Amino acid sequence: xxxPLHHAHPWQVTAKEAFEIQHxxxxxxxxxxxxxxxxxxxxxxxDVGFEEAGSITRAAVAVLAFPSLxxxxxxxxxxxxSFPYVPGLLSFRELPAVLQALEGLSRLPELFLCDGxxxxxxxxxxxxxxxxVLTDIPSIGVxxxxxxxxxxxPDREKGDWSPLLDGKERxxxxxxxxxxxxxxxxxxxxxxxxxxxxxxxLACTGRYKLPxxxxxxxxxxSDKRYRQSQ
DNA sequence: GCGACAG
DNA sequence: ATCTTGTCGC
Numbered sequence: 603x604x605x606p607l608h609h610a611h612p613w614q615v616t617a618k619e620a621f622e623i624q625h626x627x628x629x630x631x632x633x634x635x636x637x638x639x640x641x642x643x644x645x646x647x648x649d650v651g652f653e654e655a656g657s658i659t660r661a662a663v664a665v666l667a668f669p670s671l672x673x674x675x676x677x678x679x680x681x682x683x684s685f686p687y688v689p690g691l692l693s694f695r696e697l698p699a700v701l702q703a704l705e706g707l708s709r710l711p712e713l714f715l716c717d718g719x720x721x722x723x724x725x726x727x728x729x730x731x732x733x734x735v736l737t738d739i740p741s742i743g744v745x746x747x748x749x750x751x752x753x754x755x756p757d758r759e760k761g762d763w764s765p766l767l768d769g770k771e772r773x774x775x776x777x778x779x780x781x782x783x784x785x786x787x788x789x790x791x792x793x794x795x796x797x798x799x800x801x802x803x804l805a806c807t808g809r810y811k812l813p814x815x816x817x818x819x820x821x822x823x824s825d826k827r828y829r830q831s832q
Numbered sequence: 833g834c835g836a837c838a839g
Numbered sequence: 840a841t842c843t844t845g846t847c848g849c
Contacts, residue, residue, distance in 0.1 A: 650839075652840055687840075689837040696839075718838045728838065749838045782849090787838085824840085839840050 605704050608738040613698050614684065620691050624727040630735045631721060633790050635798035637713060637740050642668045645806055646711035647815025648733065650696040651824035652683065659683045661699035662822035664815060665711050669805060671814045676822055677706030689749065690724050693732040700733065713794075714741040715806060715815040719749050720789035720799070722766055722774035734792025741791030742799045743774070744816055748787050758782050763800060775800055780811040 609630060611623050647664045664676045679702035685695040696718075704710070719728025720743030727735075730743030751766040753776045760781045766774035766789065774789030777800060790799045806813035812820070822828050 650840080652839095656841075687839065689839090692838055723838080743838085745838050747838065750836090 603705055603707065603709070605701065605710065605737060607701075607736050609736055613694060615694065617688065617691065620694050621725065624725040624732075627732060627735050628721075628726040631726065631731050631791075632793050633721070633795050634793070635795040636793040637798055637802065639669070639801065639805060642712055642802075644668050644674060644711050645671075645713045645715060645802075645815050647715050647813065647817070647819030648700055649717045649816065649819035649823040650699060651820075653680070657683055659696065659699040660823055661696065661703040662819050663700065663703045663707060663711075664818035664822055665707065666806075666815055666818065668712075671806065671808065673818055675708060676818070677703045678822055678828070679703035679706060692718055693727070693729040696729060697733060697736075701736070704737075710737070710739060712740065713802065714739060714791065715744050715803070715813055716741060716791065717744065717746075717816060717819070719743040719745050719787065720774065720791035720794075722749060722751050722787060722789035724750055726773070728789065728791070730789070730791030738792070740793040742794055742802060743787075743789045743791050744803060744813060745787040745789075746812075751787075756785055761804060765796075772796060777803060779804065779807045779813070780809075783811050786811070 734741030
């Protein structure tokens with residue numbers, strides 16, 4: 603299945619060109635909550651790992667039923683790594699492989715939970731926002747650490763949170779997904795707002811710190827025991 | 833010029 | 840992200 607991209611652009615670019623693409627695509631991000639949890643049927647976790655000392659990028663997309671969070675199907679793609687890791691330009695390194703993995707699915711998911719930032723990014727286009735705009739599918743960024751923004755430590759109970767701010771602008775949420783454990787950095791990617799990003803992330807989380815979507819995607823992208831594909 | 837810096 | 844074993848704590 604080839605996926606219809608709403609905004610195609612080159613990936614073999616210079617840092618300067620990447621900045622321009624990010625500024626252009628950031629204008630297309632929509633931050634209203636368009637998802638009704640009652641009508642959501644599935645959620646996809648997206649993550650990337652590396653093989654062969656980093657020369658091969660391995661992307662995994664795990665589609666889970668919502669709200670049961672049972673694994674429905676998954677796809678793995680391997681692509682030669684063609685872009686270095688540069689803070690702020692992560693999507694140019696990982697999305698080519700992710701887009702190829704998406705083509706291995708029988709149908710496109712209704713929501714993406716990506717490893718990394720949504721709009722909590724210097725130019726408001728972290729990997730989740732980038733993937734959301736390209737596919738026009740709702741997305742949320744779920745990061746384990748901060749890229750940018752300031753915040754106050756949220757209280758220690760699961761569900762407690764505090765806003766992630768860039769000056770006076772709200773760019774995300776520091777969310778406790780497990781009592782007494784380091785919080786996650788959540789931010790809207792596309793077609794989702796701050797309230798929805800919090801509610802949906804918690805709805806995808808069980809007894810662990812990371813959402814089930816993320817746990818599956820991470821396992822499929824990095825665990826050598828899943829070294830095959832489909 | 834000096835730090836910060838998703839994965 | 841990745842290289843890597845055991846270990847402390849709930």
